[in-house]
Amino acid sequence: MPAPTVEEVEGPVYGMTGRTRGMDRLAIALDTDDSVEALRWARDYRDVFGFAKVGLELFTSEGPGIIYALRELGYKVFLDLKMHDIPNTVKRAARVVGGYGVDLLTVHAAGGVPMLRAAVEGLSEGAAAAGSATEPRVLAVTFLTSDPAVDQIAFIARLDAAAEAGCGGYVCAAAEVEMAKERHPELFALVPGIRFKGAEVDDQGRVATPSVALAKGADLIVIGRSVTRAADPAVAIAMLKAEAAAF
Ligand code: C5P
Numbered sequence: 001m002p003a004p005t006v007e008e009v010e011g012p013v014y015g016m017t018g019r020t021r022g023m024d025r026l027a028i029a030l031d032t033d034d035s036v037e038a039l040r041w042a043r044d045y046r047d048v049f050g051f052a053k054v055g056l057e058l059f060t061s062e063g064p065g066i067i068y069a070l071r072e073l074g075y076k077v078f079l080d081l082k083m084h085d086i087p088n089t090v091k092r093a094a095r096v097v098g099g100y101g102v103d104l105l106t107v108h109a110a111g112g113v114p115m116l117r118a119a120v121e122g123l124s125e126g127a128a129a130a131g132s133a134t135e136p137r138v139l140a141v142t143f144l145t146s147d148p149a150v151d152q153i154a155f156i157a158r159l160d161a162a163a164e165a166g167c168g169g170y171v172c173a174a175a176e177v178e179m180a181k182e183r184h185p186e187l188f189a190l191v192p193g194i195r196f197k198g199a200e201v202d203d204q205g206r207v208a209t210p211s212v213a214l215a216k217g218a219d220l221i222v223i224g225r226s227v228t229r230a231a232d233p234a235v236a237i238a239m240l241k242a243e244a245a246a247f
Contacts, residue, residue, distance in 0.1 A: 109158035120138045
């Protein structure tokens with residue numbers, strides 16, 4: 001069943017307020033299997049976040065319809081599927097994703113250069129075939145931020161593999177982003193594992209506050225539970241705005 005449109009869930013969408021540059025450095029992780037909840041968050045926070053992240057849970061539950069609904073709301077979409085398979089399979093799947101009009105797609109850097117290159121080719125072929133206005137980027141996931149520690153040599157090898165394969169960027173924890181930017185300043189850095197000062201880290205091993213991650217060079221930070229599961233989301237949004245205001 002296709003995901004309901006925003007209008008079906010909450011009535012007509014009135015004029016968007018203008019996008020700001022700062023918004024394009026903030027992504028909200030819509031981690032739920034319920035499109036009604038996801039679209040409620042998306043609508044509530046669309047003046048704060050420029051990107052919406054659709055992950056495995058939401059995409060498996062709702063399929064591409066949720067991507068179209070988020071784009072209608074004015075979001076750039078980050079599809080976090082963390083693909084890892086043989087190159088041919090990844091290329092074909094990435095080509096399908098290219099047709100959805102997403103801006104970012106993740107694949108595991110551990111899949112190696114041929115697989116990463118296949119993802120890059122597939123995604124751009126799919127976008128071109130669909131006449132998409134966006135130029136989507138493949139981001140290579142170096143290590144998960146839930147991993148307690150990162151082997152630096154393996155991290156650099158994965159980063160170099162991403163660059164060699166023509167990926168547009170990578171995903172890493174705030175702790176590695178300065179090193180990564182120094183080595184590959186041309187690549188886009190996406191940083192999850194964001195927590196406000198003094199908050200629970202949940203299953204995230206290597207966390208940073210929004211301002212620290214942005215100051216270290218993250219082009220985009222991804223924030224999920226700190227906002228969506230906050231005891232008072234309005235307070236969380238105010239804290240985020242205060243931290244992000246300088247960037
Ligand atoms: O709720 P929280 O802010 O921890 O969510 C972080 C989001 O970033 C999740 O959707 C998770 O899948 C994603 N992510 C991550 N680590 C990576 C890549 C993506 O935590 N390396």
